[in-house]
Amino acid sequence: xxxxxxxxxxxxxxxxxxxxxxxxxxxxxxxxxxxxxxxxxxxxxxxxxxxxxxxxxxxxxxxxxxxxxxxxxxxxxxxxxxxxxxxxxxxxxxxxxxxxxxxxxxxxxxxxxxxxxxxxxxxxxxxxxxxxxxxxxxxxxxxxxxx
Numbered sequence: 001x002x003x004x005x006x007x008x009x010x011x012x013x014x015x016x017x018x019x020x021x022x023x024x025x026x027x028x029x030x031x032x033x034x035x036x037x038x039x040x041x042x043x044x045x046x047x048x049x050x051x052x053x054x055x056x057x058x059x060x061x062x063x064x065x066x067x068x069x070x071x072x073x074x075x076x077x078x079x080x081x082x083x084x085x086x087x088x089x090x091x092x093x094x095x096x097x098x099x100x101x102x103x104x105x106x107x108x109x110x111x112x113x114x115x116x117x118x119x120x121x122x123x124x125x126x127x128x129x130x131x132x133x134x135x136x137x138x139x140x141x142x143x144x145x146x147x
Contacts (some may be wrong), residue, residue: 033090040091050091051084 039045058080061067067076089097125133 036087036091037093040088045091047084047088050087051080054080054084054087 036045058067058076062076086097086101089101
């Protein structure tokens with residue numbers, strides 16, 4: 001039995017899965033933040049505890065080869081400091097720092113999208129256009145012209 005699925009159905013399914021994953025991540029984020037804030041406010045979680053946990057996470061990621069070997073140790077140290085600062089400020093409820101971090105993130109995403117848009121693209125022409133280009137170029141034996 002053969003099943004035919006349209007591209008629209010596939011895209012709708014993928015969008016539904018993405019939205020479902022996003023909702024799940026948001027729920028997990030809220031729970032983790034609430035627990036972290038409660039522990040932090042009660043003094044059961046300190047800045048040093050957070051730094052130590054972040055360092056341990058990066059050590060594990062490096063051992064599992066999730067961090068490329070060409071990344072320098074000072075880059076990792078800087079990232080550990082930034083992640084630690086971000087988590088501590090989040091648990092403290094430092095709204096101004098959180099707003100600034102979100103603005104910086106949005107700016108970085110927009111810049112990355114602009115760089116990606118500026119890169120060359122791979123366009124595929126229909127066979128008829130390639131045939132016409134081959135004729136114009138005078139390519140022998142049906143060779144395809146690649147531009």
